[in-house]
Amino acid sequence: MPSAFRRCTLQAALLACLCVAMSPLRASASIVEKLRDDSDLSQATTLRRLIPVRFYSLLEQNIIANSTLTLRPCTVFVPTNAAFQRHHGPTHVLYHITTTPMTKDELIKVIPSDMGGNPSLYITKNRNGDIYVNNARIIPSLTVEMTNSLGMRQVMHIIDEVLVPLTALPTAKMEFTNLDAYQFMKQADILDIGENRLRSYRSQVTLMRKDNLYQSPGGHTFLIPVDEGFKQTTRSSLVDNKVIDGHVILNNVIFTAAAQMEVPQTTAAFEDNLKVTVSFFKQKDGKMYVKSNTLLGDAKHPTGVVLAEIVKGNIPVRNGVVHLIHRPLMIIDSTVTQFLQSFKDNENGALRKFYDVIMDNGGEVLTDISNLGEITILAPSNDAWEAKDVQNLIRNREKLRDILNMHIIKDKLNVDRIRQKNKNIIAQVPTVNNRTFLYFNIKEENGEEMITVEGGGVNATVLQADVAQTNGYVHIIDKVLGVPYTTVLEKLETDPMMSDTFKLGQFSAFNNQLNNTQRRFTYFVPRDKAWQKTKLDYPSTHKKLFMEDFSYHSRSILERHLVIADNVYTMNDLVAMTAASGDSILLPTYRDSLKVKVEEEAGHLHDEYASHEWTGYVITWNFKKINVYRPDVECTNGIIHVIDYPMLEERDVVVNGGSYPLGTNLCILFSNILMIAIAKFLFLNN
Known part of the structure; x- marks a missing residue:
């Protein structure tokens, strides 16, 4: 009985514990x-x-x-x-x-x-x-x-997010186990990863005997291309040992929400003779991308950036995290045209709207791109096309064609070449439009390098540089070039080439009027290098001009450069007016009028990287010829022509015992003569 009692008591206790649980x-x-x-x-x-x-x-x-x-x-x-x-x-x-x-x-x-x-x-x-x-x-x-x-x-x-583990499909007849990245690839067909299939990449990993890389213990980040990215039949053969290494970030588990955007992470393909990094970046619409950057390449692995969209991310595995991407990294096997065409079926692709605009305009631009050989495209992002002024422009087919051509450079231009061209000067690069140039500038903000490009009055930032193709590069920018969104004042304030003119205008409050959207300005703006030339030619004059105490002089000189009329004057307008008059023309300025002659001159743009024929403009003022460095910089309330030398003479600022304008000096002279005459009269009458 005691034994049976103890047995019943134990059963009751276990039953009680189970009930509690x-x-x-x-x-x-x-x-x-x-x-x-x-x-x-x-x-x-x-x-x-x-x-x-x-x-x-x-x-x-x-x-x-x-x-x-x-x-x-x-x-x-x-x-x-x-x-x-x-x-x-x-x-x-x-x-x-x-x-x-x-x-x-x-x-x-x-x-x-x-x-x-x-x-x-x-x-x-x-x-x-x-x-x-x-x-x-x-x-x-x-x-x-x-x-x-x-x-x-x-x-x-x-x-702030539900945690999602790796699970099998409901139809799969398997007991769930904690899979590593290699097991994940092997069993992908029965895992709950949507419609994505990994057979092409998995077969290459097996063929190259890289199983151990995906079985490595610890915590890593694995980027695995889906079968959709291998539509080009030759692409699988390009996935070799080094390419596979370039898809793995060792000893670093990176989930997208926690990822540091645009921070390069070294991959398993980072060694003496090949250096490949991978970084994450996010579009404003939330779409996540990864990009490989082959910093040091070889014959089989060219340098440049390859973008890949994350089609399904943040899949936890036993040895890290997996992100499924829409195409393999490191492989550069498509032309610029093919790259743009790849967005045809990708509704949320990074350049889908750029592709749509080209096709809505008739598609001829894409044909032109195919025929150009080496090429660089400045491609506005999806968000850039949402601006109101840009939307209005899209309806004007002829104007839009010119705008699209402004984004095309007949040369392979990556960031390294932009840096080289940008030494000591802002790099000037011609587009497929004979009269249109782009101006690249490299600066540092908060310790990070920033590349900007100016075209047609718009200053855009390069969001993603060096997307490499077999015949050139694509740089993704944040604005559509040639569609102005700033006033004359805002352009002066933000353009690195016009900072000295902006500074002079601030001294005397001359700039205040330039924000007026009810007026139309044509402003001949000397670039910074132009003012530097006056420092060599007229050192005393230059010194006085850039002293705030002598703002009267800077104001009077700037007034000569500012034309105010009912309409703006493009360079073509001024050339036509000059031809019609047969001589100089008079333009209404802030003060009185400006007498100039404007003509076209054929020239040759040459630097150590490229040589281009071009047609430029020359202004003749007061028997001086002044080159127009950047014509027709459009603004919302006017137009700016950036010139190579100010309309300035040494006598504009007299530096004898002080600095006064010519009229003021004459007054002083007459005052002195009058005082002498009075003194003489008083002396003789005494």
Whole structure:
């Protein structure tokens, strides 16, 4: 009897423990239920608003989760209501739990979850203090730590995204295991990764015997191209050992939300004779891309950037994270034309709108590009085409053709060549339009290099440089060139070539009028190098001009350069007016009038990298010939012609015992004569 009694007692005790573990009522002693029920907690109201009831129910309905929360120490990562609203598909509640309690400071890089097979959770701590678990950011102010009724320490972190583990398709007859990246590729056909297939790339990895790279223990980032990226039948053969290495970032697990944008990461293909980096970047519409940059190449692996869209990212595996990309990196096997055509079927592609604009304009520009041989394209981003002024332009087919041609350079021009051309000067590069040049400038902001390009009055920033093709490069820019969006004043203020003229205008408040959109200005603006020439020719005059105390002189000289009329005057207009008059023409300026002759002259633009025929303009003023460096810089309230020398003479600023304009000096002279006469009269009459 005693033995039977003990057996019954043990069964009853086990049954009681099981009931405790399974009962939702007992979960009120857990951290989640305590927060929901305890109105004294200062964060309770905020948490009740953020944490979805659905997640409570998932916790309560899951026997293992319920038992863990009731009986064990743990950390729970709880998605917000907003995260659940964005999430599609099942929620794996055990992937949000680990049985070690950890505050933000205690979180380690890799944490085993409570899900079957214990798939890993990866922690990223950024320099700015943000902490991520996989691709979800921990909301720092809402972390709660407490002890449950059994004395078990528990921590809850609120996160902004539902955690998604790697799972098999419902139709797959397999038990889920914690797969590494190589197993992931082998079993991809039965995994829940959408319509993506990896057979082409997987076969190359096997052929090149790179299995061990994808089986490497630790934490890495794997970029795997899908079959869609191998439509070009020869592309698979270009995926060799080094290309495969260039798709793996070793010892660094990078989820997209936690990734540092535009920060190069060294790949397994970074060695003495080949150096390849990979970086992440994000479009304004949220679309994520990776790009490889072959900094040092060889005969089989040319230098340049290759872009690839992430079609499915943030897939956790046992040894890191996988991002599926739409094409292989490092491989440069398409022309500029083929690259642009690749956006035809990609609705959200980085240059889809640029391609659409070309085709809506008849497609001739694409044909021209195909016939040009070596070429560089400045391609406006999708966002650049959304500007109101740009939308209005698209309807003007003839004008649009000129604008598109302004984005095409008949030469292979990468960043290294722009740097070389930009030494000591702003690089001037001709476009396929004979009269149109682009002006590249390289500057540093916050320690980072920034490349800008000016064309037709628009100053654009290069968002993505050196997208390499077999016959040239594509640079993605943030604005459409040739569609002005700034006033004359704003252009002066922001253009690095016009900073000295802007400075002179600030001295005397001359610039204030240039923001007036009710007036039409034609402004002949001496570039900075022009003022530097006057420093050599008239050193004293230059010195006085750039002293704020002598702003009267700078104002009077600038007034001579500013034409104010009902219409603006392009260079073609001025040439036609000169031809019609047979001599000089008079233009109404701020002060009185400007007498000039404007003519065309054929010339030859030559530097150590390229040589081009071109037609330029020359202004004759006061028997001096002045070259027009940049004609027809359009603004919203006028036009600027950048000239190579100011309309200035030494006598404009007299430097005898002081600096006064000619009229003022005459007044002083007459005053002195009058004073002498008065003194003489008084002397004689005494």
